[in-house]
Structures are given as structure tokens and as C-alpha cells.
Amino acid sequence: MAWNEPGGSGGGDGDGGDKKDPWGNRDNKGKDKNPPDLDEVVKQMQDKVTKLFGGKGGGKKGGDSGDGSSFGGGAPSSKLIGIFAGVLFVIWMISGIYIVDPAERGVVLRLGAYSDTTLPGPHWHIPYPFDRVEIVDVDQSRNVEVGYRSTTGRDASTVPQESMMLTQDENIVDIKFAVQYRVKDAKNYLFDVRDPDTTLRQATESAIREAIGKSKMDFVLTEGQSDIAERTETLIQAILDNYKTGLLVTSVNLQSAQPPEEVRDAFEDAIRAREDQQRLISNAEAYSNDIIPKARGNAARQLEASNGYKERVVAQAEGESSRFTQLLKEFEAAPEVTRERLYLETIETVMSNTTKVMIDVEGGNNLLYLPLDRLMGQGSQQSSAPVIQQFVPPAEIPAATQQVERRLRDTLRDRGAR
Secondary structure (H helix, E strand, C coil): CCCCCCCCCCCCCCCCCCCCCCCCCECCCCCECCCCCHHHHHHHHHHHHHHHCCCCCCCCCCCCCCCCCCCCCCCCCHHHHHHHHHHHHHHHHHCCEEEECCCEEEEEEECCEEEEEECCEEEECCCCCCEEEEEEECCCCEEEEECEECCCCCCCEECHHHHEEECCCCCEEEEEEEEEEEECCHHHHHHCCCCHHHHHHHHHHHHHHHHHHCCCHHHHHCCCHHHHHHHHHHHHHHHHHHHCCCEEEEEEEEEEEECCHHHHHHHHHHHHHHHHHHHHHHHHHHHHHHHHHHHHHHHHHHHHHHHHHHHHHHHHHHHHHHHHHHHHHHHHHCHHHHHHHHHHHHHHHHHCCCCCEEECCCCCCCEEECCHHHHHHHHCCCCCCCCCCCCCCHHHHHHHHHHHHHHHHHHHHHHHHC
């Protein structure tokens, strides 16, 4: 008996006993179980899948199903194909949804040609292969270095073929520039120029060389750096706009401007000499600014004093002349009276400067009149007291003074009557 035939319980072979099949299919009652048919298992699976997608199951054993909807031999039903195609279409349409971040712009290409630029937010486009979307970051600050390359963890390395430039006075300077820029037009950035970043680097180098070539070396190395940076930024932006690169220059920084390494020591000596010259000039100007105003003030003061003296002398001369003229008229009218008056005024002027007065009175002794207030004032200033020829008691000074004044008035009256 073959190994795959089920054995009976009552024998059948020469041994007279039961034999197990190689699959070990024997139940608890000692009965053998046949192994499942592989074709039947596949058939059952096909029926289940067909029922799942709307077909009819239950096909015949060992052959095709009655309605021909199994995977074994017949074509799938039209309803199944429609559902499957609808699912694929929905997935294809969903694949056209995309989101643009706030710092980005979406450039839509339809069949390879530019179609539209989308702003931040969710959008939909016709899915592949009709449309394609390029996302461009327009807020990212980008940087290009001319004359040097900055490396992480090390000092910046110089690029001599970019940094060495010729000035207007035919001197060579070592220039290092850094340019910051960003994308302002995503369409121009993607399609109008093959490599916008390389174009920017070349335009920057060209603009810098033009600005340096129109400036002298001293201007470049000293006060002209900010002016050169502004001119360079204007030139770079003009070139980029002319090429339609879609880039916007935000800042141009002149990192350093110095003479070449070979002549740097001599140039530093010249700079120190120039600084010493400026220091001496500044000191001289400070001294000049201090002494000149003083001299001008003294000169103005002397001029004003001389003008005042001139005005005083002229006015005094004019007054004396006017007084003499008026006195002459009075003298011509009354010579005796005018002469007496002049005499008395002169004596009064002379006597007002003395410390003692001697009065000659007819028919009496000489009377000494002492101006004590003037004597006391002069006594505090002089070390020696004035000489007094005749002493007058203090109690008699007021009466003597009144007597002198009365006698003086009488004398003047008598002379006036003459």
C-alpha cells in the first residue's frame, strides 16, 4: 500500500497491523485523517476574495467557479475594476495637495513650463506627471565671501586671486568683502539664470574691483571704506537686476582693507609718520586757537581804550574851548568882575587840595581853619601828622568856622561892590 493511502484498522498487508501515514493524521479513536488537498485550499481562498469584492463564491471543486469571477481562471468583474480605479484616482488626486511655509514660495510647473507662484498656505495642483512644484525659501539670509573663505574652527583663509585689487593710483590693496542677500523673486531665481549664486559672486567681485579702481589707496585704507561699501552694493544690485537673477542684496560689509603682506611694514611706518604729523598739526592748531583770541581781545581792548581816550580828550578840549569862549564874552562885558571871579575860583581850587587854610582878616589876627574830616582821613594813610602852626581848641572850632565863613562872605560882598 502506498504511503499516502489511509490505512484500515483491520490490516490489509502482510504484517497484519495498522500503519501511520507520514503526516501523522490519526485521531483519538485510531482513525486516520486524509491531508487537505492543495487545490481545494487555493480554491477556497479565491472564493473568499471574490465575495469580498462583490463576486459570487462557491465554485466547483477542481475547476473554475461558476460565474468565472475567481482569480484562478476568469477575469475580474467590472464593478471590482471600477472600485479599484476609483481608489487609485482618489489617491492620485490627494497626492496633488502641498503646503507652503510662511518663509517659502511655491513655483508650479505645468508640463515643464512655469505656471504660477503660490503664497504660504495649503494648495492643490494637478498631480504628476502634469504639474510639479518647486519650493523656494525667500527669507533665508545667504552669504557670499570675496577675498577669503571662513572655515569652522579655524581662521579665515585668504584667496589672493580675489582679494588683490588695483587702485586708481596704481597701488595694490588686499580687500575682503562679505555680501548678504536673499531671494526676492522665486521665478527668476529658478528659471532666468542657470546658477544665480555663482552669478552673484562674479557680480560682487566685478563691482568691488570697479569701486576700488576708481579710488585712491589712502582713501580706501582710511575714511573711504563706508563709501566704497555703499557704491559696491549699488553696483551689485544693478547687475543682478539686469541679469534677472531674482536676488536682493541686503548688506555689503568691508571686512578689511590693508596693503599686501610684502609691503605692510613700510606702510605701517608711513601711517605712524602721518599720525605724528597730524598730532603735531593738532597741537599747533590748539595753541593757535588759544593765543590768537587772547591777542585779538587785547588788541580790541587797546583800540577801545584809545578810542575812549580820544573821545574824552576831544570832548574835554571842546568843553574847555566852549568855556573859554563863554568866559571871554563875559570878560568883555565886565572885565573887573570876571577877573575877580577867576581869581577866587583859582584860589578855591588850589586851597581845596591843602590840609590847612590861612585866612587874612583886616583888623584882626590870623585865623587858622582846620578841616578835621580831611585831616583824619589823611592821618590813616600817612605816617606823620601835618604841621600845625597855631592850635585851636576843639570847643572853639564850630564858632571859628562860622566866623570865617561870615568874614569871607563880607569880603566877597565888599569886593563885588567895588
